[in-house]
Amino acid sequence: MFILLSNPKSKQITSVFFEVMNSVNKFQCYYLLIQMSLKKLILVSMIFVLVAAMAGTAAAADTSDDKTISVSGTGKVSSAPDTVIVSIAVETEDTDAYKAQQENAVKMDKVLSALKGMGLTSDEIETTGYNIYSYTSGDDSIFGSKKTVYRVTNTIKVETMKVDMAGEIIDNAVASGANSINYVSFTLSDEKSNELRSQALDAAVEQAKSDADAVASALGVSIVGVKTVNVGASYTPVSYNYAYAEDAMYKSTASAGVSTSVEAGDVDVTASVSIVYLIR
Known part of the structure; x- marks a missing residue:
């Protein structure tokens, strides 16, 4: 072994061998660093998703804790066609x-x-x-x-x-x-129908609000806002x-x-609302 190393050619071969080994070690280090970076990235992403999910759950929990009163109202307006x-x-x-x-x-x-x-x-x-x-x-x-x-x-x-x-x-x-x-x-024409529909909706909302106020007063709470509103309206022609x-x-x-007599009668336009009020 001593003879091999003392040989100039052997020294040259040995030097090349260590250089190759050094390059392999560097490659392994880079590979390990990349693996560690990917693992950290995956871990951070998982933490981010978990935090977002927890935040969404908390928001949902907050929403479900809303105190509400649910009421409905109807309104009807009659008019000649x-x-x-x-x-x-x-x-x-x-x-x-x-x-x-x-x-x-x-x-x-x-x-x-x-x-x-x-x-x-x-x-x-x-x-x-x-x-x-x-x-x-x-x-x-x-x-x-x-x-x-x-x-x-x-x-x-x-x-x-x-x-x-x-x-x-x-x-x-x-x-x-x-x-x-x-x-x-x-x-009814579209213009007349829309006009009467608005009037019927006003009456429906007024009825719903009146009922909500009465319930809130009886319970000793206050109405602070509206959470949801659902609206419906219709009318039936006289046929x-x-x-x-x-x-x-x-x-x-x-x-x-003798002229044929056809009595028109009135057309009823009805509207309904369902309102969920926030209370405290």
Whole structure:
């Protein structure tokens, strides 16, 4: 061994060997440092997540400790409708589909002319349905004859703010060839509906607040704020169904010169609120 080290070449080899070993040790040190840094980073991240979770739990716990009073209120406002909707149809039948369609077109054209002659505009009249279908009619016996009949139905909707013209619309439509009145509905325009909805909500909130004040006074606590509010509102149009509409149409045809009377009635707009008040 002494001889090997005393040899110049051996010294050179030994020097290279220690340099290589030194580089390996440095690499291992760097690797260990990187591993330690990653572990520290993971540990810090875990601590951060844990602290955030604890903070969220604490916040939730604080919120759940709120003292509250839950109340609800309703409000209702009634008003005369400012819009009327009348569904009118012309139905024709024939064993020839083309003839049934042509007859229907002629009658509907007369109906539209009559309605526009009353002062109604194209914006107030809308086609809502057009249908052609067939069915078999005739004797079901062995020697009986059967035939195919085609029925054409053309339906329009008149929607106008001329509410007092409802009966006149029915009369003129039937006199001009309409043979089906599907329904008559008295409702509210969007502007009027929103106005009444606000009034109904005011009444609902006032009722809820009054109840909350009464409860708080009885309990000896004070209302300090509002935690949550839920709102709902609706209204139901005044509608006359198919049976009423058919009766009105019959009276229109049976009583010449007598106008059909259709009473609008009032439309009720209702609103409701559920309020959770904070107390102390």
